[in-house]
Amino acid sequence: MLESEFMRLALAAGAVVGILAPAVGFFLVQRRQSLIGDGIGHVAFAGVAAGLLLDVAPVLTALVAAVVGGVAIEVLRSRGGTAADQALALVFYTGIALGVVLVSAAGALDVGLYQYLFGSILTVTRGDVALVAILGAVGLATVGLLYRAFAGISIDEEGARVAGVPIGALNIALAALAAVTVALSMRVVGILLVAALMVLPVSAAALVAWSMRSTFVLSLAIGLGSALAGLTISYYADAPPGGTIVLVAAGTYVVALAGRVIRGR
Amino acid sequence: MPLAVELEGVAFGYRPGQRVLEDVSLGIGEGEFVAIAGPNGGGKTTLVRLVLGLERPMQGSALLFDEPAHRSSRRHALGYLAQRSELGADAPTTVREVVSAGRLAAGGLLGPLRKRDRALVSEAIARVGLAEVADRPLRTLSGGMQQRAFIAKALAAEPSLLVLDEPTTGVDAESQESLAGLLDRLHSDLGVTILYVSHEFGAVEGFVQRLVLVRRTIVFDGPPGDLPGVWHDPSHVHARE
Numbered sequence: 001m002l003e004s005e006f007m008r009l010a011l012a013a014g015a016v017v018g019i020l021a022p023a024v025g026f027f028l029v030q031r032r033q034s035l036i037g038d039g040i041g042h043v044a045f046a047g048v049a050a051g052l053l054l055d056v057a058p059v060l061t062a063l064v065a066a067v068v069g070g071v072a073i074e075v076l077r078s079r080g081g082t083a084a085d086q087a088l089a090l091v092f093y094t095g096i097a098l099g100v101v102l103v104s105a106a107g108a109l110d111v112g113l114y115q116y117l118f119g120s121i122l123t124v125t126r127g128d129v130a131l132v133a134i135l136g137a138v139g140l141a142t143v144g145l146l147y148r149a150f151a152g153i154s155i156d157e158e159g160a161r162v163a164g165v166p167i168g169a170l171n172i173a174l175a176a177l178a179a180v181t182v183a184l185s186m187r188v189v190g191i192l193l194v195a196a197l198m199v200l201p202v203s204a205a206a207l208v209a210w211s212m213r214s215t216f217v218l219s220l221a222i223g224l225g226s227a228l229a230g231l232t233i234s235y236y237a238d239a240p241p242g243g244t245i246v247l248v249a250a251g252t253y254v255v256a257l258a259g260r261v262i263r264g265r
Numbered sequence: 266m267p268l269a270v271e272l273e274g275v276a277f278g279y280r281p282g283q284r285v286l287e288d289v290s291l292g293i294g295e296g297e298f299v300a301i302a303g304p305n306g307g308g309k310t311t312l313v314r315l316v317l318g319l320e321r322p323m324q325g326s327a328l329l330f331d332e333p334a335h336r337s338s339r340r341h342a343l344g345y346l347a348q349r350s351e352l353g354a355d356a357p358t359t360v361r362e363v364v365s366a367g368r369l370a371a372g373g374l375l376g377p378l379r380k381r382d383r384a385l386v387s388e389a390i391a392r393v394g395l396a397e398v399a400d401r402p403l404r405t406l407s408g409g410m411q412q413r414a415f416i417a418k419a420l421a422a423e424p425s426l427l428v429l430d431e432p433t434t435g436v437d438a439e440s441q442e443s444l445a446g447l448l449d450r451l452h453s454d455l456g457v458t459i460l461y462v463s464h465e466f467g468a469v470e471g472f473v474q475r476l477v478l479v480r481r482t483i484v485f486d487g488p489p490g491d492l493p494g495v496w497h498d499p500s501h502v503h504a505r506e
Contacts, residue, residue, distance in 0.1 A: 026356075029355060029356075030354040030355055030356055031354075032355070145375050145376060146374065146375065148365070148369065148374070148375075148376070148377065148378065149369060149374040149375070151354070151362070151366065152365075152366040152369035153369075154354040155352060155354050155358060155362070155363055155366040156347075156352075156363075156366055156415075156418065158345070158347045159345050159346075159347065159366070159367075159415075159418065159419070160366070160369055160370070161319070162317050162318075162319065162340065162343055162345040163340055163341050163343055163345070163369065163370035163371075163422060164340030164341055164370050165369055165370050165374070166374075170374075202356075205356075206355060206356045206357065209356065209357055210357055210359075210402065211356075211357060211358065211359045211362060211400070211402065212354060212356045212357065212358045212359070212362045213362070214357075215356035215357060216356075
């Protein structure tokens with residue numbers, strides 16, 4: 001398997017996304033915003049469509065659309081008096097509707113879309129991996145730097161607000177990080193499955209961990225393991241890589257849940 | 266005595282025309298231990314939100330350490346225990362992790378906690394008697410112990426003003442007395458100003474220096490011993506009106 005360059009590149013990109021997605025998703029789950037990744041993914045789809053229409057690299061337009069969408073969701077949620085689920089729904093459906101209209105206008109409503117919706121990690125190039133590695137490193141460094149702040153506002157947002165912690169700025173930073181993660185993960189698991197890689201490893205880790213920090217570290221390990229195992233299985237079983245990665249993460253959750261039930265008896 | 270809190274002629278409502286509080290004037294000196302009581306819906310929590318700068322008065326002024334409360338430069342020195350304090354995060358979170366969150370404003374947002382911050386966290390945990398369970402997940406502890414953990418979180422900020430909003434909600438009678446004793450010790454040992462807000466002030470009546478009864482406005486302000494007998498049940502404030 002490793003003698004094929006496309007698999008080496010796929011594993012490298014998968015490893016970065018496998019770590020970054022749960023690292024960012026961890027805080028979304030703690031703040032009960034698990035579906036925000038899905039909402040951003042739908043806006044990223046509109047970005048991909050705009051890229052196809054304008055003949056610009058879809059990953060770049062998706063990145064811009066995802067950041068704008070992520071920040072918009074956060075602003076709507078926190079300042080517009082709109083309930084979180086309604087803000088998500090508004091951005092969610094506007095994104096997918098805009099995407100469909102733009103893709104149709106670009107004449108690209110065909111199988112080429114599949115790679116953005118469900119990933120196409122086996123076609124990544126050295127340039128793609130370099131971009132994923134650089135942006136992934138920046139994302140992980142930001143999470144590392146802000147870990148305590150994100151954890152603190154997850155534990156007690158009201159207390160942090162009273163103490164003068166800039167909650168709004170931190171929420172926007174988290175939304176922007178989620179947007180970058182969605183855009184980076186697009187080639188690996190696809191727009192429709194990216195939220196799963198942000199949430200499932202965290203949910204599985206929380207079932208067996210004993211502290212917030214151990215949950216964080218375990219979710220990164222599960223994300224990495226799911227990406228590498230999923231790619232390996234997809235190589236030998238000739239299965240779609242994005243779906244296989246997410247199924248491995250879902251399987252890990254089921255195993256962790258079963259372990260917890262058995263331990264509880 | 267310098268004032269920690271000063272409300273002058275404050276009126277407030279959440280909607281136009283509504284008056285949750287009216288003509289409230291209140292000064293709380295630094296180092297005082299004051300209970301604010303009154304019936305549910307009487308405006309206690311709103312008063313706290315004004316003191317903390319989370320709301321701004323429609324009329325009058327709310328000062329915190331001589332600055333408008335909503336833009337006080339000493340917010341990092343506020344310890345706040347919200348009504349029904351509970352863990353926001355879903356992950357298992359240890360007592361130490363909860364208390365460490367109390368150093369967020371004072372200790373800076375970036376990077377790991379420094380040595381002094383970690384020492385303050387350990388000290389706060391020990392002060393509320395949770396040292397032995399410091400590394401246990403909060404949700405595995407009793408309601409009273411969880412409440413103590415949140416008090417330790419507030420203490421970790423080295424607060425000049427500690428505000429507790431209905432701290433005894435959902436806590437059994439024994440834990441309520443234990444909490445009152447703990448607050449009395451903290452007041453004596455640290456000299457911190459404490460604002461204890463509750464519809465039932467019986468647990469702290471023996472410890473506080475002042476009792477303030479609120480029902481839209483202040484209807485009593487003085488030592489608990491001066492409180493007319495009929496008002497010992499704060500719901501009687503209704504009857505009086």
